[in-house]
Amino acid sequence: MKILVAVKRVVDYNVKVRVKPDASDVDLANVKMSMNPFDEIAIEEAVRLKEAGIATEVIAVSAGIANCQETLRTAMAIGADRGILIQTDVELQPLAVAKLLKAVCEKEQPQIVLCGKQAIDDDANQTGQMLAGLMNWPQATFASKIVVAGQLATVTREIDGGLETVEVPLPAVLTADLRLNEPRYATLPNIMKAKRKPLETTHPATLGVDVAPRLKTLKVAEPPKRTAGIKVADAADLVMKLKTEAKVI
Amino acid sequence: MAILVIAEHDHTSIKAATRNAVTAATKIGGEIHLLVAGSACAAAADAAAGLAGVSKVLVADAPHYADQSPENLAALVVANAASHTHLLAAATTCGKNFMPRVAALLDVAQISEIIGVESADTFVRPIYAGNVVATVQSADPVKVITVRATAFEAAGDGGSARIENLSAGPDLAQNKLVGRELSKSERPELTAAKVIVSGGRGMGNGENFHRLLEPLADRLGAALGASRAAVDAGYVSNDYQVGQTGKIVAPQLYIAVGISGAIQHLAGMKDSKVIVAINKDAEAPIFQVADYGLVGDLFEVLPALQAELG
Ligand SMILES: Cc1cc2nc3c(=O)[nH]c(=O)nc-3n(C[C@H](O)[C@H](O)[C@H](O)COP(=O)(O)OP(=O)(O)OC[C@H]3O[C@@H](n4cnc5c(N)ncnc54)[C@H](O)[C@@H]3O)c2cc1C
Numbered sequence A: 001m002k003i004l005v006a007v008k009r010v011v012d013y014n015v016k017v018r019v020k021p022d023a024s025d026v027d028l029a030n031v032k033m034s035m036n037p038f039d040e041i042a043i044e045e046a047v048r049l050k051e052a053g054i055a056t057e058v059i060a061v062s063a064g065i066a067n068c069q070e071t072l073r074t075a076m077a078i079g080a081d082r083g084i085l086i087q088t089d090v091e092l093q094p095l096a097v098a099k100l101l102k103a104v105c106e107k108e109q110p111q112i113v114l115c116g117k118q119a120i121d122d123d124a125n126q127t128g129q130m131l132a133g134l135m136n137w138p139q140a141t142f143a144s145k146i147v148v149a150g151q152l153a154t155v156t157r158e159i160d161g162g163l164e165t166v167e168v169p170l171p172a173v174l175t176a177d178l179r180l181n182e183p184r185y186a187t188l189p190n191i192m193k194a195k196r197k198p199l200e201t202t203h204p205a206t207l208g209v210d211v212a213p214r215l216k217t218l219k220v221a222e223p224p225k226r227t228a229g230i231k232v233a234d235a236a237d238l239v240m241k242l243k244t245e246a247k248v249i
Numbered sequence B: 001m002a003i004l005v006i007a008e009h010d011h012t013s014i015k016a017a018t019r020n021a022v023t024a025a026t027k028i029g030g031e032i033h034l035l036v037a038g039s040a041c042a043a044a045a046d047a048a049a050g051l052a053g054v055s056k057v058l059v060a061d062a063p064h065y066a067d068q069s070p071e072n073l074a075a076l077v078v079a080n081a082a083s084h085t086h087l088l089a090a091a092t093t094c095g096k097n098f099m100p101r102v103a104a105l106l107d108v109a110q111i112s113e114i115i116g117v118e119s120a121d122t123f124v125r126p127i128y129a130g131n132v133v134a135t136v137q138s139a140d141p142v143k144v145i146t147v148r149a150t151a152f153e154a155a156g157d158g159g160s161a162r163i164e165n166l167s168a169g170p171d172l173a174q175n176k177l178v179g180r181e182l183s184k185s186e187r188p189e190l191t192a193a194k195v196i197v198s199g200g201r202g203m204g205n206g207e208n209f210h211r212l213l214e215p216l217a218d219r220l221g222a223a224l225g226a227s228r229a230a231v232d233a234g235y236v237s238n239d240y241q242v243g244q245t246g247k248i249v250a251p252q253l254y255i256a257v258g259i260s261g262a263i264q265h266l267a268g269m270k271d272s273k274v275i276v277a278i279n280k281d282a283e284a285p286i287f288q289v290a291d292y293g294l295v296g297d298l299f300e301v302l303p304a305l306q307a308e309l310g
């Protein structure tokens, strides 16, 4: 079976982004970009399913500007067999990405689509669920364990109260949570090999998808800053201040 | 036209976060309806009818809503979306699971985890782990929204909404619940607690975590939380995690012990009223947001703190 993995190019998780002076957007000039951490986990999981003999092919898909090629090469260095870039300069929102992925699913007919649970830039946590809805497929989000047997995926999900395990028939959309696995480091030989793997480029118009944004960002701002308070000398001092100054205990 | 809030419940009572979503709905303005989809959920429907500000409760009672599968819930919400201007749910793991599916089926955007309402079509939401807040405007005919509970007061009781039965949607049978492993605790729920004691990698192991933090939490009537590192290392289960991808909390008092203060952790707790940090590294970023910082070895500080509190 084929597995499709959606990988997004985002600001590296170590970067603290800044707002542009005109408050129109965040300033991404000269900022380090990386694969969304959850998507790295999703790729790793797909590659493990291939290594286990369950998947036959792992296809990485990324939508966005031409530089998303780098993200696809990273996915292929981890072990994806090929990449598909849906190239556009339009700002993509989750519904548009879900529609693009749907078009790719219709062509590639994967049995499993793996997405990250959330992109760490827009923090939307929507795309996988939207794709599942558009395909009328089952979904199992926030996965911390995935077992595939025949036409069934058994997925352990991280929920507010603890864990739950569900069974979904394939094809299905699964989204990766942090504890699903620990992604491997791409080795130099694999990075070199990835450069020669097939990378196809297509466009939203070719796929027949209208990607016009539905939400308009009116402005962005930095939230009110918390300022550092004081240092207390010891436990006694702390308890005294919490009682008499902060009055929270 | 009205606002439909999809209630989260356990078939007998309404989850706290739904009350915050109701308050967000009152800020948008208009009549508020609550949808309760459950199995043998009459008690939950009654509780929903008592929420202040709600004028009508729509109940779909059928066995295939017992497990709240996202496919069945989304299908039901979509079937009842017409005549509503806004669809709201709390941004819990349940709401985050089915609401984007609803939005896609309606061909509209979802506005995730709003923390403010500017007008009926304009909302404020955090992005980049809460380092930036964006004001976004939606041109879609129906607004599908999830609500960050900590940003809105909880709606109280005292309402007397009428209850109306809906015909159940289809059973898509796409998702079978095999089992749930829910954490049981006598302590307050993390997202509703007034005081939280949170431990990080500095606790060293699970045994220390429980031995040192539980008595403190008990003494303060606090909930226990953790950093991702503490969860990954297996000190406690996933439902303790506070942060960008864990729970968002805003208690009166948050005590971070052996937590460095990575932005992903701060994203989940920096709206707490008073923050206390206990860390042996005076340079730890957690001190930049702490009202009271105590530099020291937690293995000495915690027993001393316990003794002081008596
Ligand atoms: C996509 C993504 C999402 C993430 N989501 C989250 C999230 O939701 N929540 C979250 O918490 N993290 C999250 N993280 C992880 C985050 O980046 C940090 O790695 C994590 O928060 C670190 O946890 P920590 O502070 O417990 O551990 P560390 O950073 O290792 O800090 C341990 C601290 O303990 C102190 N210490 C050690 N021993 C003692 C002692 N004896 N006495 C006193 N102090 C001591 C040290 O000085 C240090 O400051 C996420 C990361 C990524 C990439």
Ligand SMILES: Nc1ncnc2c1ncn2[C@@H]1O[C@H](COP(=O)(O)O)[C@@H](O)[C@H]1O
Pocket (backbone or CB within 6 Å): A005, A006, A007, A008, A009, A036, A038, A039, A061, A062, A063, A064, A092, A094, A097, A114, A115, A116, A117, A118, A119, A120, A122, A123, A124, A125, A126, A127, A128
């Ligand atoms: N532009 C994109 N290209 C490829 N995958 C994406 C893109 N945007 C979102 N995704 C996928 O959808 C997941 C959730 O993103 P979001 O809904 O934006 O939080 C990500 O972890 C990716 O797997």
